[in-house]
Amino acid sequence: MLFGYHWDTAHGEWAFALSILPMLLRGLLVTLEASVVGFFVAMVLGLILAVLKGARSRIVSWPATFITEFLRDTPLLVQLFFLYYVLPDYGIILPAFMTGALALGFQYSAYTSEVYRAGIEAVEPGQHEAAKALDIPPGRTFTHIVLPQAVPRVIPALGNYLVSIMKDVPVLSVVTVLEMLNVAKIIGDQTFDYLVPLSMVGGLYLILTLVASAIVRFVDVSLPKRGLPLR
């Protein structure tokens, strides 16, 4: 029994598959929640890292570059263990779900920061010159001129990372997050049948990523190409 649902092992494989579907869908919901929270962290932190890396002062840009490289070149699993076991030593006690979502966000902020940077650098130099000519302060130029043009260009690339994050959520199962793969593993441990639940997770993942990729492509074509109108 899991989440108040019972599995049916007495009436063949199909009845079993049908009986565990609600449990897997509960897991799928957790997978989606973790993806969204992780993606949100990655979007915010990635932008911060991108801005810091682009800073003129090397005291700011070098540490940011190092952090990005470090986050990108070390495994998510190890980062997750690090956060899960070390944060409590410093009095930061988070639920496993939040720790997992944070780890996802940290890992992917390294990737999103590169995306943002490419988007920011793709804004024409003329825009900066025009802003300077109009006496707009640098901070305001960045938030009101550069970002509105950079963000729509990078959203499709960011969306692809959202799909990648979804595929990395199963790693969170190692810190007891009950996402889809963990649910399937528990069902397998208790019914001795891994084939049906794990194959169903594979199928559900295929559907999930195909749908998500289609949405990303739709957003890509329906975005304003010349920048977001601010008013």
Added chain:
Amino acid sequence: MHWVEFLKPLSEGAWVTIQLAVYSTILGAVMAFASGIGKLSPNWFIKGISVVYIEVFRGTSLLVQLFWLYFALPIAGDLIGVDLRLPPVVAGVLALGLNIGAYGAEVVRGAIQAVSRNQYEAARALNFTPRQALWRIALPQAIPEMMPSFCNLAVQNLKDTALASLISLSDLAFKAEQLRNYYQNSETIYTIILFMYFGMALVLTAIMRALEHSVSRWRRVRK
């Protein structure tokens, strides 16, 4: 326990990680070229197999694939009366290699398609067979274009080997977990292995850069 004493057991784990990474990268490279070229094949059967392989392994999570090969495949084998129990090393290398190979396949396909059409037309005009056109004209130009993406994928694969610890393969992440259980010194141990993975990734990047440099001469036309 002083942190230096952790280094010996951890370096044993790192050696397993390196072997895993090397074998799965080789398998991944073979699969990437086979299915990337297969996806462009005019033969619908080869094309179909390549597309299904790429979509399945790109569309699902690596950990799901790993668990499927390790836990579910033996049961599937039981149903058809074949013993498909894989040792963890084989399951790990298979899952990692097949997964990264599917990502690499898209890189291979993209790079081959990016070779100018004129090149194929010229090859045809000079009476090259399609096989010769692929091996002697298209690939030498396409491979240098693939190298930056391959570098990223190789590092990605190195990081992914950590997941093999979850099917009881005693790699670096597994050793770290063992030591942590024993000594409860998580901060030191995990800091060490984060830097060990980082170091390995830097070395791997340097190797891939060197490889990229050495194949980049294929791109130049000899005069």
